[in-house]
Amino acid sequence: MSKIGRKPIQLPDAISLKNTDNFVTVKGKLGELSQQFSPELTISVVGNQILVSRSSDDKKFRELHGLTRALLANMITGVSEGYKKELKLTGVGYTADAKGKFVILNLGYSHAIYFEIPDGITLETVKLTTILVKGIDKHKVGQVSAKIRSFREPEPYKGKGIAYSDEMIRRKAGKTVGGKK
Secondary structure, three states, rough: OOOOOOOOEEEOOOOOOEOOOOOEEEEOOOOEEEOOOOOEEEEEOOEEEEEEEEEEOOOOHHHHHHHHHHHHHHHHHHOOOOEEEEEEEEEEOOOEEEOOEEEEEEOOOOOOOEEEOOOOHHHHEEEEEEEEEEOHHHHHHHHHHHHHHHHOOOOOOOEEEEEEEEEEOOOOOOOOOOOOO
């Protein structure tokens, strides 16, 4: 039995869950998420707990068991609390500014990068060098953060670029002066 898959998910009072043929819709104070899950698994609500069970011990079902439980837990956390990622810009002149449906990024290129904010995501620029990516869908928040980071990934010599706030950048020593004799 999957250690993650067999753990019950606590359903908060403010969250409503609707399950129709493993098409699960979760509604909460921040919004609504829905997803289709594999028909080989059984998703049941008992009291204020959600249980995921599988019909067989085949490898495919064991893999789906933990995945389904984790995705359901992420949906519930998303509509109740939401997700956020913080990005830090490091470098001389590296700035970000959220204006309407776009974020304008100055990252040392000859031009500014205009990044369109997708639906379901809010981007805030707390400071010129800090971007907050917020949303209810964990996957979408991570995807948008990774896309913004890909415009200028942190380099190991000076540490310039866009990094997650909790990311440690391994620094390398530069060239040394001198040579062989």
